[in-house]
Amino acid sequence: MNLNIFGIPDTDEKMKLAILLVFLVRNIFASNSSCRLTSLIHEKQSNITPVLEKHEALLLMFLGFGGLSITLGIVHFAVRRYIYRDAHSLDTVFDAGGKVTLGLTAVTVTSQMLWPADFLQSATIMSKYGLGGSLFFAVAIVLDILMFPILSLTLKTRAPGAKTFLQIICARFGKGAHIVFCCIALFSNMITVMALILAAKAAINVLVKDVSDEMILLLLAFLFGSYCLIGGLGTTFYISYFNTALTFVSVLVFIVHVTYKETDNIFTKKENMYEAMKCIHAPDGNYENSFLTFRSRGSVIYGVVLFLMATSLSFCDQAHWQSRIAAKPAQGVAGFFIAAYLWFAIPLTVTITSSTLYMSMSYQNGTHLLSSFDVDSGFITPFVMESVMGKTGAYMLITMITMALMSTGSGEVMAVSSIIVYDIYKVYISPYRKGIDIKKCPLCGKERKHTDDTGNSDQICKCPSVTTCKACENDVMVRLKAQHFMHPYECSVHGRYRRYEDELLHYKNWCMIWVTIGIVPYGLIIVNLGVNLNWAVYTLQGVYSAFLCPLLMTIVWSKCTAKAIITGSIMGVFAYVAGVLIVAELVYEGGLGNFLINTSSDYSLLGGITSAVTMSVSCTIIISLCTHDIKTNQDAERVWDKTLSIDNPLNPWRNVYKEEFASINVSEDTKVNTTHMTKIFRSARILAVVGGLISFVIFGVVIPANVLSLEILTYDQFSSWSFACQIWVMIAATFAIVVPPIEEIVQIVRYYSRNKSNESVSQEKYVLSSK
Structure with a gap:
């Protein structure tokens, strides 16, 4: 019998002898009444022999896939710079135009x-x-x-202008809820990256010979951020x-x-x-x-x-x-x-x-x-x-x-970089205008033109649109033609904000570099702690279920309040932990003594997730009904006015839907509401x-x-x-x-x-x- 087809190397004589013995016994004594198979190996580490040499795999991934990704990155940057002419825009980095x-x-x-x-x-x-x-x-x-x-x-x-879901939370509920969900979002990213690191390590170790954990993490960082x-x-x-x-x-x-x-x-x-x-x-x-x-x-x-x-x-x-x-x-x-x-x-x-x-x-x-x-x-x-x-x-x-x-x-x-740039740096570290209401123009700090306010015209924004600004057009063309020296912006209205965006772009670059580099020490901590892959993939990610209803209500329900989504999320986490622990103790043999296995089993996860969803739904809805101040349709519309006001004056979201707005006869001076958005x-x-x-x-x-x-x-x-x-x-x-x-x-x-x-x-x- 050719055992090499099963991945057993010639040098592993004991394993070959054992398999051959079982094969002979089966053929001599096996009956048609039973087809049960018995496991030959009961060990806590893999016995599969990798077939790829380390240099072969690293050349394929570093030069092959890494080189391809860098080449495509250069091609895309050239297309955005010379065809779409928006490579200078921060939003283009995070929404691809x-x-x-x-x-x-x-x-x-x-x-x-x-x-x-x-x-x-x-x-x-x-x-x-x-x-x-x-x-x-x-x-x-x-x-x-x-x-x-x-x-x-x-x-x-x-919220057509939002680049992160956290911007919607900030616009609706203020900084308290925003900080809580920034932590939740970053926690989610960390758990996802943990699962990727553990899965990649397991897969590469079984395919590639003699590859170290440090090399795997460096490879992942290069592939993720290249x-x-x-x-x-x-x-x-x-x-x-x-x-x-x-x-x-x-x-x-x-x-x-x-x-x-x-x-x-x-x-x-x-x-x-x-x-x-x-x-x-x-x-x-x-x-x-x-x-x-x-x-x-x-x-x-x-x-x-x-x-x-x-x-x-x-x-x-x-x-x-x-x-x-x-x-x-x-x-x-x-x-x-x-x-x-x-x-x-x-x-x-x-x-x-x-x-x-x-x-x-x-x-x-x-x-x-x-x-x-x-x-x-x-x-x-x-x-x-x-x-x-x-x-x-x-x-x-x-x-x-x-x-x-x-x-x-x-x-x-x-994702992590966009959260740091849009929801931490722009909001808490270096905002363009501190304390400005989201409904006001960030350029001049006055009420936007598209409002129902008929009061003092001196308090109404008169900034021209970037799409009709000749000075901005000249600035963009000069920058496109510049090879080394960056010509200063001459537009008196948008120039200062363009400099602010350039600062954010520079910060974005460093942010991505540090996030990518951070994968290596983070991965080393995870690997050295010996985190179980199944437990990380299933049990830890199950915590997300506590945040499902609060986030959904934030987008679809005008009566949802900050107190409701915070309380619903916290209570959902407690319910999830309690559900997992109780089911693991009562249903599975060994209870919590066999913690990693039993808390990541099907019924434990089902009990925890259903408990979390039920608790978060109940708390979010009940507290919202008790604390909201929405009495009319106009009150509800004012809630969505906040999210519609999320915008970038250099890249207004209305420009993306110019053709759609024209089809329903909405001019540039018309205040857009959710009714218009629903129509288009x-x-x-x-x-x-x-x-x-x-x-x-x-x-x-x-x-x-x-x-x-x-x-x-x-x-x-x-x-x-x-x-x-x-x-x-x-x-x-x-x-x-x-x-x-x-x-x-x-x-x-x-x-x-x-x-x-x-x-x-x-x-x-x-x-x-x-x-």
Whole structure:
């Protein structure tokens, strides 16, 4: 028997002898009455032998992926500078200009939702629960993504100028609530980065030989921050396209190699995969203890927990809000829906292929080839890809994992930097005008022109719009042509604020550098503390559920108050901790004595999250009803006037929607309210509601109902399910690879032509005026 195909090196004679002995015993004494497998290895560390040399992996990631990211950052900066001519704007760094195309939005959301766990832990879930585990893992995340469109639209309607969700809290509730939620947001980012560091360390250690923790952390810091500094959020969109495209290509190669390539390996034959799945006993809770069923109580519970956790993370993590902010509503709504369909294909297909192949290999060998530690650590996919494809499989997997790390990690760097710049530095350290009301013009400190105030005209802002300011146009053109010396701003109205933004841009650069550098010592602390990966991913992130309702109410309910969201959040945290501890003590063997395992188990998390959501909802609603001062529709409108006033005088959000405002006859001097915003987003809202309902029915009703109607899958049904997943991933790959670059090129060409036309008109006017 060739044991090298299972990843066992020639030098490990004891392991080879043990496996050979078990194999012989199985063939001599095995009966058809039992297909149970016994685990060969019971150790607390991995026994998988990495196949990649350290220099090979580091060259691939540092020069390959790092070089690609820096190149794309330079390209994006050049496009913003010479085509869009807004590279000098701070907002462009954190919202990519606010006009990201549908395709880029879709692949970026897909890329940001792809975590290493989608390639690693999803296979673990299927190995424990069978086909139901892989399906409900994917459905839970997709249902979370389907909430993005309506949330994005609501955010754009209520606060189109906001760059962070914390700005909305500050505008509505003042600095007290703002400080509390700044701490919550930064805590969320720290927990997410912790999970990424631990997952990356586990994955790289099992793929690469002799790599140290320090080298892994330096590599992560380089990958996370390499292109954020150059191009900001826009480069993240560009990189996300390449990440998603490379991931789809790697998945397709893996599927084709395993499913369609002629090979002598008996365990890659679909008939043998099916027989292994049919024969191996699944845990209690699965229908007839079968892995070939979607009727799995454990899978459903895990899916519910994962959905609540993913939704809570979406609200608390600024990295998720950035994607919603960057796209116009119509493109954002459609992009989020497409992202759900794109994302669904990847983990589901990879999981089915790798898990069924692992079970076939173990079944043919007569024993589990991995220890319980390896399985719980998510090493099924690395083991299978290395065993079947050798170094090629390891390269492909490290590519997919690196792509997931780059998108998610860079998003976290951008998120922390945007919070520090917009919500700490601009508000508390160096505000442009201290103590100014948000409804007043930051340039002159007077009431904005778009108000109902008919009093003293001396108290009304008379600052010209930056879009019609000739001095600003000259300043921008001079800066574009300048090579070394930066010409001082000459505009008497906007020049001082431009200098302030230049200061913020400089601060932004240093902020990103220090956040990126901070990943290394932070990671060393996490690694040396020995934080458990599952506990960090599940138990710590479950705390987010306490903040879900308060943040949702902040955006959608005018009667929500500062006291309510603070109290609701604090009480929700206490309820979560109490729920997790009580369930872990009462339900699981060993109680709190086996703390890390029992507090990160399904029922403990379900009890904690439901307690947190129930408590925070109750407190937020009841206290808001007791403390609000909203009596009329006009009072409610004044609440949203505060959030609509969040703006940048050098990059007004009204400019992004000029065409939409023109379609409903709203002039530049008209005060915009939520009624106007609702009108211009009417078509997007219809798309969000209709598309959301259809997609929810497909993923939440049709697919689960159809597969749950099957008891135990026959061979034909199993083959049809696998084939359907493969077709899905092929269609998704075609869209992800082809559509985004076409849309982006068309938009760049359109802006370039518009710039040329405007320059020609300006030149003609200059000639006529000189005559």
